Amino acid sequence: MTAMLEVADLGHTYQAKDGAHTAIADLSFTVGTGELVCVVGPSGCGKSTLLRTISGLIRPTRGEISLHGNEVRGVPEDLAVVFQDYSRSLFPWLTVQKNVEFPLRRTLGRAERRARAAEALEWVGLSDVGRKYPWQLSGGMQQRVAIARALAYRPALLLMDEPFASVDAQTRFELEDLLLKVRTEQDTTVLVVTHDIDESVYLGDRILVLSTSPASVVADLKVELPAQRDQITTRESEAFVALRAEVARLLNVGKTSEEVKARRKANEQQAAKWAEAERAEAERGDASRVDAAEERATT
Numbered sequence: 270m271t272a273m274l275e276v277a278d279l280g281h282t283y284q285a286k287d288g289a290h291t292a293i294a295d296l297s298f299t300v301g302t303g304e305l306v307c308v309v310g311p312s313g314c315g316k317s318t319l320l321r322t323i324s325g326l327i328r329p330t331r332g333e334i335s336l337h338g339n340e341v342r343g344v345p346e347d348l349a350v351v352f353q354d355y356s357r358s359l360f361p362w363l364t365v366q367k368n369v370e371f372p373l374r375r376t377l378g379r380a381e382r383r384a385r386a387a388e389a390l391e392w393v394g395l396s397d398v399g400r401k402y403p404w405q406l407s408g409g410m411q412q413r414v415a416i417a418r419a420l421a422y423r424p425a426l427l428l429m430d431e432p433f434a435s436v437d438a439q440t441r442f443e444l445e446d447l448l449l450k451v452r453t454e455q456d457t458t459v460l461v462v463t464h465d466i467d468e469s470v471y472l473g474d475r476i477l478v479l480s481t482s483p484a485s486v487v488a489d490l491k492v493e494l495p496a497q498r499d500q501i502t503t504r505e506s507e508a509f510v511a512l513r514a515e516v517a518r519l520l521n522v523g524k525t526s527e528e529v530k531a532r533r534k535a536n537e538q539q540a541a542k543w544a545e546a547e548r549a550e551a552e553r554g555d556a557s558r559v560d561a562a563e564e565r566a567t568t
């Protein structure tokens with residue numbers, strides 16, 4: 270299987286007013302063409318930061334990301350992202366149909382855009398709301414519109430950040446099955462961030478388990494379940510239950526291992542040094558401004 274996505278020695282440190290914060294320490298992994306990889310990790314460990322760097326929205330401070338062998342610099346053309354926060358991803362002034370058509374406006378003619386959007390809305394069970402506006406729909410329905418928009422675009426790589434977190438359990442199951450169906454039919458490569466261990470096992474060909482912040486890969490697990498999944502029988506199977514327990518165990522390792530603790534401590538010390546250096550820099554700046562002001566006042 271050829272690698273569609275390669276993440277090598279990735280690190281990202283945010284510079285904030287109250288000092289530096291390293292969200293990602295050292296991440297390396299690949300995603301093969303046509304694979305569905307789930308990323309699980311403790312809350313705040315850097316999962317969204319990882320997706321933002323892969324989608325070219327932020328430039329990582331260390332390491333390299335490449336898509337089809339080309340370094341990611343800016344948002345790649347053949348990539349779509351479904352964010353956790355649907356309220357910020359849909360345009361309130363466009364109808365649902367127009368929202369789904371929007372990313373296709375430069376590449377497809379009007380009739381084809383309409384057909385693609387209608388098909389994607391049917392997939393997510395929203396064929397009858399195309400003329401409504403997002404604010405006329407429930408939160409779960411808006412998230413389904415955001416998913417339809419990404420699917421209509423037919424990206425080579427689909428990134429999803431907690432895509433089903435805001436929908437009810439029944440809809441969640443339906444959307445999980447829809448994702449499995451669409452990725453098989455369209456041969457889409459998918460990277461899904463989820464908090465839900467069961468979901469990662471149900472959806473994934475592989476599961477990447479991340480440590481607490483700053484994130485690194487604790488384990489890269491292959492999901493040895495039949496490709497054809499079923500919400501009841503798959504979840505009841507021995508292999509599913511065993512893998513779910515293994516992921517839970519590894520998540521705990523990622524929170525408590527001595528190596529992770531040592532890295533976190535080193536990171537905090539480094540952040541404190543940077544903050545100190547920044548403070549000193551700011552003070553020097555203030556001092557030189559005072560000197561300049563005094564000089565001006567005395568001449």
Ligand SMILES: Nc1ncnc2c1ncn2[C@@H]1O[C@H](COP(=O)(O)OP(=O)(O)OP(=O)(O)O)[C@@H](O)[C@H]1O
Pocket residue numbers: 283284285290291292310311312313314315316317318319482
């Ligand atoms: N713009 C930013 N500036 C400074 N720190 C940030 C910024 N964005 C995120 N962080 C910090 O980086 C760390 C990782 O955040 P991120 O949102 O990537 O984690 P996450 O695993 O997606 O979180 P969650 O599971 O809660 O969705 C957090 O400690 C967060 O506070």
